[in-house]
Amino acid sequence: MKIPWKTKGIVLTAPLSEGIDDVIKFIDEYLAPRGFNLIVMQVRYRYRFKRHPEVWGYDPLSLEGVKRLLNVCRKNNIKLVPKMNLIGHQSGFPNEPTDGILHGHNQVLSDIPDALLRAYPSFDEQRGTNEILYSRSICLSSIAAKIVVCELIDELMDAFEADEIHIGCDEVFNAGLCPECSKKTRAELISSWINSLNDHVKNRGGATLIWGDRLLSTKETCYNRWEASDDGSEGAINMLSKDITVCDWHYDKYEKYPSVDIFANKGFRIMVSPWRDKGNLEAFINYAIEHDKGHINGVLMTTWCGSVDLARRLLYGERGKWLHTEQIADTIDKTFTR
Template identity: 35%
Template sequence: MKKIFAFTLSLFISFLAFGQESLPVRGLAIAAPNKGNLDRFVKFMNEELAPRSVNTLILRVDYNFQYKSHPELVNDNALRQKDVDKLVAAAQKGGISLIPQINLLGHQSWHSDLEKLLQVYPEFDETPGIKLPEKYVWPNEDGLYCKSYCPLHPDVHEVVFEIVDEIIEAFKADAFHAGMDEVFYLGHEDCPRCQGRDKAELFAGEVTKIRNHLAENEKRLWIWGDRLIDGKTTGIGLWEASYNNTHRAIDMIPKDVMICDWHYERVDPTAVMFAMKGFDVATSPWRKTDLAIKQKEMMTELRANATPEMKEHFTGMVQTVWSGVDGFLDRFYGNSEEDSDAKCFKALFEKE
């Protein structure tokens, strides 16, 4: 009887070890909390992330930190270093890799509002002739979704790299997420430096420049993967993939860039493409729980059936949240039956 129990226990432990090993990246990507909801979020980290074996936390900081290198870029109510220290302590306690994010290249505006970089440095704007409307609608004549900074402006990287370095140090991070999703404005005719240039080369050049800067201090670059997918050939479309030919950059950027491959409407198997190109990739769902479960099953199957050379490129899952922290936590603790990012997160990472 004891032998049967020992054998059963051994199988159970092996099963748990296999399950954990099969998804080495178990992540959450969410906006950094502000000072008002900081303690609530730290409590969530302590009580929910570690017990669910979540080991990666990507926090969209952007300009919500009190940068000393560029105080002109600080938003109101920004986190102080002592606030960040609470996040770092909770992450270290739970064995969680904390990865700060600042949107680089694209997402320099939202609807009718500029983000801080282009507010303060309008000369960095890739499309200075396109003005933000009082009331934003999509689609529009200018093809405006979000503004971009010009990757060829001679002064832009001096500014953004200083805040990137500062936020990495503040979070004691080994990696940095640069966003770089949904870049529609690139190589635009309004830009005297970029007009007429190959958009794939421009995108690849910016990814490589950021990656090389981080590599100088042995930090790793993470980005969203949509601009590296051919939206027309795959039929995936212009949001989750590229319609402006940036997809060819996949063959021009360093292979140690980590890809977060987001898909919210279908279980698109593009992780295979990234892995076959030599990239580590994590699949990223949002708020459709049935799709998230299928995506997790696909990722697990890919790791289980891949060759040793391919297996390690299929790293796991990163749940995305596009609301503020309070909204997500309200949904998480509200236990609503309605499908949401919180329900999706719970389904992906069950409490042990």
């Protein structure tokens, strides 16, 4: 498929240590020849933070591993941007077989906290409650949480030598629960947290990317409650700094993608972010091409399978291990041709 914008990006999870060589080869021999020039690496806490070893996640990347990834990206003129989840997705259920990725889940009675909340239970917005609401969130009123998070941002951006960071902020269903947070509206809470992280990133000369779903309204769009908000968070769209790049993700196929127009009208630059469904990918990209007001940076293809699983599928034809890997690989292979 012809992509008219200059940025062709893909989200890759930080590779498991046993497969980092395959991911490096995948970048060099598969992604680069197909014109990818941006990799957003979903790290979360899977990095050997020196200042905060207490928040090391599953099989954390070493600094040497990051530099090897950075080298292969630079050789191929690919920008490497680290990604964390800095509101929601602080707990979840892992892919099978385990590749270090936790997804939110509605059907479970208990979930696995990610490394930040394991180390700092007091940062949990749902602390003291047993109810499981999809995934846990950081308490957005916690000054201590913001200090630790900013230190993690600094160390990750330094390691990746990055001038941008993606801070996630998608699928937040449980902001504003604790006594302190409940004094503010969800829109105020979310926007002031994101703006302050963005200020921190800007102060060090960087720029911020986020997912766009919490800024959209289910009532004003056709989108479901994962792709848009039904709890008032959507008001944050009017309070956020316009220099934040919004990654507008939609995974179901729609007739129209009104978020493309909404973000243009609000003055935001966006990345068009599809997933495994090829029909949705084509409809979404075509809609965005027709409705581009000059505000679209490019495509950011999402994956959510382990990067090692994806690399081995697309390099060697090995069968994908996670249930969605085959379809993800197939859609990438047919869309991003040489």
